[in-house]
Amino acid sequence: MGLWKFSSNSSTSETDDYDPSRLLNIERQGSFDERSLKELSFRLNKAALDDYDVNYSPRSWGHSSPFSSPRSSFEYHPMVADAWEALRESVVSFDGEPVGTIAAVDHASEEVLNYDQVFVRDFVPSALAFLMNGEAEIVKNFLLKTLHLQGWEKKVDRFKLGRGAMPASFKVMHDPSSKRDTLMADFGESAIGRVAPVDSGFWWIILLRAYTKSTGDNSLAESPECQQCMRLILTLCLSDGFDTFPTLLCADGCSMIDRRMGIHGYPIEIQALFFMAMRCALGMLKHDTQGKEIIERMVKRLHALSYHMRSYFWLDFQHLNDIYRYKTEEYSHTAVNKFNVIPESIPNWVFDFMPTSGGYFVGNVSPARMDFRWFCLGNCVAILSSLATEEQATAIMDLIEARWDELVGEMPLKVAYPAIEGHEWRITTGCDSKNTAWSYHNGGSWPVLLWLLTAACIKTGRPQIAMKAIELAETRLSMDSWPEYYDGKLGSHIGKQARKYQTWSIAGYLVAKMMLDDPSHLGMVSLEEYKELNPVLKRSYTCLS
Numbered sequence: 001m002g003l004w005k006f007s008s009n010s011s012t013s014e015t016d017d018y019d020p021s022r023l024l025n026i027e028r029q030g031s032f033d034e035r036s037l038k039e040l041s042f043r044l045n046k047a048a049l050d051d052y053d054v055n056y057s058p059r060s061w062g063h064s065s066p067f068s069s070p071r072s073s074f075e076y077h078p079m080v081a082d083a084w085e086a087l088r089e090s091v092v093s094f095d096g097e098p099v100g101t102i103a104a105v106d107h108a109s110e111e112v113l114n115y116d117q118v119f120v121r122d123f124v125p126s127a128l129a130f131l132m133n134g135e136a137e138i139v140k141n142f143l144l145k146t147l148h149l150q151g152w153e154k155k156v157d158r159f160k161l162g163r164g165a166m167p168a169s170f171k172v173m174h175d176p177s178s179k180r181d182t183l184m185a186d187f188g189e190s191a192i193g194r195v196a197p198v199d200s201g202f203w204w205i206i207l208l209r210a211y212t213k214s215t216g217d218n219s220l221a222e223s224p225e226c227q228q229c230m231r232l233i234l235t236l237c238l239s240d241g242f243d244t245f246p247t248l249l250c251a252d253g254c255s256m257i258d259r260r261m262g263i264h265g266y267p268i269e270i271q272a273l274f275f276m277a278m279r280c281a282l283g284m285l286k287h288d289t290q291g292k293e294i295i296e297r298m299v300k301r302l303h304a305l306s307y308h309m310r311s312y313f314w315l316d317f318q319h320l321n322d323i324y325r326y327k328t329e330e331y332s333h334t335a336v337n338k339f340n341v342i343p344e345s346i347p348n349w350v351f352d353f354m355p356t357s358g359g360y361f362v363g364n365v366s367p368a369r370m371d372f373r374w375f376c377l378g379n380c381v382a383i384l385s386s387l388a389t390e391e392q393a394t395a396i397m398d399l400i401e402a403r404w405d406e407l408v409g410e411m412p413l414k415v416a417y418p419a420i421e422g423h424e425w426r427i428t429t430g431c432d433s434k435n436t437a438w439s440y441h442n443g444g445s446w447p448v449l450l451w452l453l454t455a456a457c458i459k460t461g462r463p464q465i466a467m468k469a470i471e472l473a474e475t476r477l478s479m480d481s482w483p484e485y486y487d488g489k490l491g492s493h494i495g496k497q498a499r500k501y502q503t504w505s506i507a508g509y510l511v512a513k514m515m516l517d518d519p520s521h522l523g524m525v526s527l528e529e530y531k532e533l534n535p536v537l538k539r540s541y542t543c544l545s
């Protein structure tokens with residue numbers, strides 16, 4: 001590739017850094033992303049090899065060295081072939097064209113609910129697997145179909161939803177008499193609890209960038225329809241309101257955890273996805289009259305959001321100790337305990353859980369309420385989007401290693417830790433019998449998270465962690481028929497009401513394998529640190545120490 005040309009109206013050729021120099025017409029030698037990926041590959045191969053020599057036998061890895069041909073090693077594990085077969089079975093077509101994958105192909109289950117639909121968030125790992133395998137058509141069709149759905153009028157009873165809202169899922173219905181296919185979409189108006197999926201729009205933007213990166217086809221992202229779709233999604237999130245924080249205020253259950261679990265307010269998952277989607281959009285939006293205003297807003301928001309997250313959501317041993325000693329009822333600009341967090345509200349488990357070296361972004365921060373729970377997706381996306389500084393990313397990986405039994409156990413990976421129980425469970429979940437302690441979203445283990453862990457491991461140069469997790473999954477995932485989730489403190493049991501042949505469990509495994517074999521795939525889902533945030537980072541670090 002070598003020389004990349006940036007111009008003021010065509011921005012999709014450079015989809016990564018939101019470097020202010022892009023606002024000018026400049027040319028520069030190579031891209032930061034490209035260079036750093038080469039370095040990364042080198043670091044990774046070396047780390048993998050060092051670790052491989054110590055911990056992995058050629059039999060378990062399936063070939064003699066991580067340096068040998070990626071394709072052959074990847075195809076070696078029998079579970080990979082199984083996974084591809086199962087993934088292909090989940091593909092749905094519209095008028096003969098593949099447009100997505102349904103959530104689960106569980107023939108044995110009597111209760112289909114909405115698992116026969118194409119979920120936007122569930123399709124992401126499927127899409128990545130197809131892109132990595134050179135099959136981009138299904139991804140393009142999916143992006144166009146969901147973009148089209150965004151244009152629908154969306155209503156819950158008599159209330160009209162924002163124009164930019166994207167569906168949680170859609171279903172293709174076939175009319176045998178007319179031989180025509182039609183679509184039905186759910187924007188939250190049919191969902192359990194009637195919550196709109198805030199994450200869908202973000203995943204759509206992230207996937208558009210992944211498609212562009214992987215295929216080199218800029219024309220889709222540059223099309224007026226895609227430009228408008230991005231603007232509408234972002235306008236919804238960037239509109240002025242009564243907010244005093246740059247984080248996005250959300251209802252409970254508006255993301256992967258799609259039912260009441262006490263994540264209302266400012267959940268880490270949404271904040272990390274919001275950050276990542278803005279950074280992806282910044283690389284793809286044209287600097288034309290309509291794009292310019294939203295770009296300016298995004299740049300400001302990104303600065304404020306990264307400062308806020310890195311300062312107030314970050315928790316490590318030192319910061320925990322600071323909170324433990326907080327004074328309360330402070331007034332004025334000099335307050336240290338800005339959100340009036342009362343130290344008695346720190347749950348006991350945090351003191352045992354926090355290693356001396358390591359840290360993570362907590363689940364939620366709002367007035368007098370810090371949710372100290374660990375959420376896997378938000379922390380991994382924080383690493384991939386570089387919302388986490390390099391030090392923070394390393395600390396997150398240190399924590400995963402130090403708390404392996406708690407976060408990985410027998411089956412990767414805990415969606416949230418720890419589970420809530422007893423009275424707290426009754427109040428927080430509204431007595432949700434599916435989300436009992438150590439089940440489903442309440443401390444259950446979700447194999448889909450493997451791909452996010454693997455990507456984060458590669459980015460931080462710690463592939464051995466991903467290898468260990470994948471090995472665990474390989475002991476039983478396929479034998480257990482690809483469950484949606486596992487239950488128990490260690491994730492030892494197939495989930496109480498888990499679907500079998502859950503598509504994103506299958507695709508998540510494939511993506512993890514392919515990425516480890518060829519770490520250059522990471523570029524599809526990873527962004528480097530935005531250099532302009534560095535001064536901010538130093539300030540926020542000083543205030544934590």
Ligand code: GLC
Binds near residue numbers: 255
């Ligand atoms: C469950 C999950 C949700 C997922 C859906 C389809 O509701 O909580 O994240 O999208 O199933 O798999």
